[in-house]
Amino acid sequence: YQKITDYTHAKNLHFKVRGYFDPKLYNTVNGAISEVGCRYDDGFTYFSVPAYAHDSFLFALDKGKRKPREATASALPPYRLIRSYDFKGAVPYVTEEPNVVLLDMAEFTWDDNAEFQPLEEIRRIDAKVRQLAKIPPKSGKQPWTLSDEEFEPHTTTLKFTFKSETEVDGAHLALEDADVSRVTFDGHEVDMTTDGYFTDESIETVKLPHIGIGEHTITVTLPLSPRSYTEAYYLLGDFNVRLEGCDKTLTAKTDRIGFGSIGAQGLPFYCGNITYICEFDVDEDDSTVQFHANYYRGALISVKLDGENVGRIVSAPYNLNAVGVKKGHHVAEFTLYGNRYNCFAALHNTNTNTDQTHPSLWFSRDDAFSYNYQLKPMGIMTSPKILVFKR
Numbered sequence: 001y002q003k004i005t006d007y008t009h010a011k012n013l014h015f016k017v018r019g020y021f022d023p024k025l026y027n028t029v030n031g032a033i034s035e036v037g038c039r040y041d042d043g044f045t046y047f048s049v050p051a052y053a054h055d056s057f058l059f060a061l062d063k064g065k066r067k068p069r070e071a072t073a074s075a076l077p078p079y080r081l082i083r084s085y086d087f088k089g090a091v092p093y094v095t096e097e098p099n100v101v102l103l104d105m106a107e108f109t110w111d112d113n114a115e116f117q118p119l120e121e122i123r124r125i126d127a128k129v130r131q132l133a134k135i136p137p138k139s140g141k142q143p144w145t146l147s148d149e150e151f152e153p154h155t156t157t158l159k160f161t162f163k164s165e166t167e168v169d170g171a172h173l174a175l176e177d178a179d180v181s182r183v184t185f186d187g188h189e190v191d192m193t194t195d196g197y198f199t200d201e202s203i204e205t206v207k208l209p210h211i212g213i214g215e216h217t218i219t220v221t222l223p224l225s226p227r228s229y230t231e232a233y234y235l236l237g238d239f240n241v242r243l244e245g246c247d248k249t250l251t252a253k254t255d256r257i258g259f260g261s262i263g264a265q266g267l268p269f270y271c272g273n274i275t276y277i278c279e280f281d282v283d284e285d286d287s288t289v290q291f292h293a294n295y296y297r298g299a300l301i302s303v304k305l306d307g308e309n310v311g312r313i314v315s316a317p318y319n320l321n322a323v324g325v326k327k328g329h330h331v332a333e334f335t336l337y338g339n340r341y342n343c344f345a346a347l348h349n350t351n352t353n354t355d356q357t358h359p360s361l362w363f364s365r366d367d368a369f370s371y372n373y374q375l376k377p378m379g380i381m382t383s384p385k386i387l388v389f390k391r
Contacts, residue, residue: 006295008317010050013057017045021061025049028058040065054315078391079288085280085386090256097272098172099253100343101235103218105246105371106158110224116159119246121348121371123362126230129156135224156230157221164239164250168211171237173218174198177228178206182221185209198234199271199340205236211250234343240266245372259384261297261377263342268375271343275335280386285327291334293384294318297377299337306330325388336380347373 015023023036023045036059038047049057107116110129120128129135133154173190174197175181183190185208194204208218220233239250243263257265262274282289291303293313301313303320311320346361350370354361 005053005316008052008294010052010317012048013051014048015046015059017061018043019045019063020065021045021063022066023047024060024062026058026060028056033060035066038066052316079389080391081387082283082287082390083281083388085278085388086383087259087278088383090258092255092277093257094275094277095267095270095272096274097270098236099239099241099267100269100271101162101241101248101250102269102343102347102373103160103162103233103235104347106160108156108158110156111154116157122158122230122232125156125158126224129154129224129230133224154224155221156224157219158230158233160218160220160233161215162218162235162248162250163215164211164213166239166250166252167213168237168239168250171208171211171235171239172196172198172205173208174203174205174234174236175220176202176204176231177222178204180223180228184217184219186216198236199343203234208235211237232344241268242266243268243373259380259382261381262379263375263377268373269343271338271340271378273335273337274379275333276380276384278332278334278384278386279329280332280388281329282325282327282388284390286390287325287327288389289322289325289330290387290389291320291322291332291384292318292387293334293380295381296336297379297381299339301380302335302337304333304335307333332384332386334380334384336378338378342375342378345376347375350374352376 020040020043023038025034025036027034036047036049038045040046045061051057104122105119106122106125107119108125108129109116110133135154172195173183175183178192178194181192183192183206188209190206190208192206194206196205197203198205218233218235222228222230224230237250238253240253242249242251251266254266257276259276262270267274289305291310291313293301294316303310303313305322305325310322313320346364348370349361349364350368351361351364352374
């Protein structure tokens with residue numbers, strides 16, 4: 001009933017069951033069992049529950065009317081809101097992985113041709129070079145399913161260009177087929193000893209030299225055969241990225257970020273987890289603190305309070321409570337779990353509304369193709385709210 005599930009309005013569901021029953025709600029997420037308020041009238045049991053966009057319900061109906069409860073000596077006072085926080089400006093943040101520059105637009109050449117061809121998208125380069133070298137086009141089959149027949153050897157060389165406005169040490173290049181590739185950085189050979197991997201063990205990393213201020217080139221030469229393909233490459237490091245069309249520029253890493261899509265804040269291709277650090281005060285001991293974060297783009301949000309796990313925010317109504325919080329200054333950490341879309345998806349396909357994933361999406365044509373990157377929003381899109389309650 002709710003098309004936009006970021007909104008947290010509840011709808012009451014009303015049940016009328018013939019006969020007299022004692023209804024209980026079985027929470028299939030956390031295993032809790034709770035009574036459901038009900039009434040009896042004219043041979044029927046009536047009860048209602050509030051329903052949010054992602055809810056499902058499992059009820060147990062025990063035969064017979066619910067036994068009356070003895071009245072408690074005194075009812076607990078209601079909660080009162082004593083303070084509310086949101087964060088309109090930038091806050092400190094931490095990323096769990098190095099930042100990423102996607103390298104999938106290159107000048108290219110093949111075999112012993114000296115002249116580089118104009119800038120092109122990586123999969124179109126693969127198709128063009130295969131045609132020129134008379135190698136069968138990419139079929140969509142995995143390489144290990146193809147035969148081991150001998151073919152005339154061919155190579156392709158890719159030249160990636162980027163700019164840097166900051167000094168960067170400790171950067172890496174992530175690539176497949178590192179064992180058969182030759183890499184240069186600004187014309188100098190790169191040691192191809194691998195020291196880790198990025199996301200997938202098949203995408204290994206090699207260390208790059210110091211990156212200074214100015215324009216830089218990375219070239220990759222690799223064999224081309226029916227069993228090897230040109231794939232995207234990834235520049236990893238401690239920097240921010242400014243994306244302008246297809247141009248990528250490294251900038252100094254910031255220590256604060258605002259709520260909203262991280263792509264416009266130096267992280268256009270970053271797909272790992274990101275933690276936002278928010279500070280707040282509690283005025284009275286034994287308070288209840290509610291964390292509310294309804295609008296995010298990622299897998300889920302986990303919350304820590306003063307370094308201790310509170311739980312996860314996944315679905316409506318997007319609330320998480322911490323009870324018995326002491327008076328004083330506190331730190332909340334909201335960790336958004338990312339996804340790999342803006343690094344590995346078909347980012348040159350303009351049909352961003354598709355809910356399908358299949359190889360042809362990476363080979364779009366005509367109006368469905370764009371050299372510019374079709375990124376999706378990622379991040380906690382609006383400030384979380386921190387509500388402090390006291391009985």
